[in-house]
Amino acid sequence: DSGVTQTPKHLITATGQRVTLRCSPRSGDLSVYWYQQSLDQGLQFLIQYYNGEERAKGNILERFSAQQFPDLHSELNLSSLELGDSALYFCASSVSLAGARTNTDTQYFGPGTRLTVL
């Protein structure tokens, strides 16, 4: 168990709908990352938040948005869902201390949310 939790575990919905995925980072971790993994594909980085602020953006669609709350949990919102959005969505967290002398970017992954769009 990595200490990162994600809910829900599974989500089945229809095209055009909107869903929210939730992630709670490990205690003390400031950074939250979101990844999309389609069937037999690699990890596609979507977005990173650090202590409540957006820090880095990957190939995230305009239909997708995220935020990190004061308690450091994060939510990924997916709207106008399409069949191609069906995938495993992972959240990861890291300490990521700014200005740290050693790299603190070790990422610990949650169990993922499997999204199926019908």
Next chain:
Amino acid sequence: GENVEQHPSTLSVQEGDSAVIKCTYSDSASNYFPWYKQELGKRPQLIIDIRSNVGEKKDQRIAVTLNKTAKHFSLHITETQPEDSAVYFCAASWGGGYQKVTFGTGTKLQVIP
């Protein structure tokens, strides 16, 4: 931005043989290189990592080597076992909490009993 290339994409070895997976990176500022193992349908799990101030690190049957000059790093698994079968991802980042970690495309390792 950083670009990480990983080879091979698939690898089959006999049980007991060694497996080597190689990655190259483009950003010379990268200073942290983790390796993740992902079993089917499960989360990626960190198996070993190396920082740019060392050239090699070992943990039992797993080792990682880093060549900063050539900008490549490799994962070595010795005495492979069937439970080593999984997808392995390399990654690179420069840290400080302000840059995303860039992952390689993954290597599917199959260990044949």
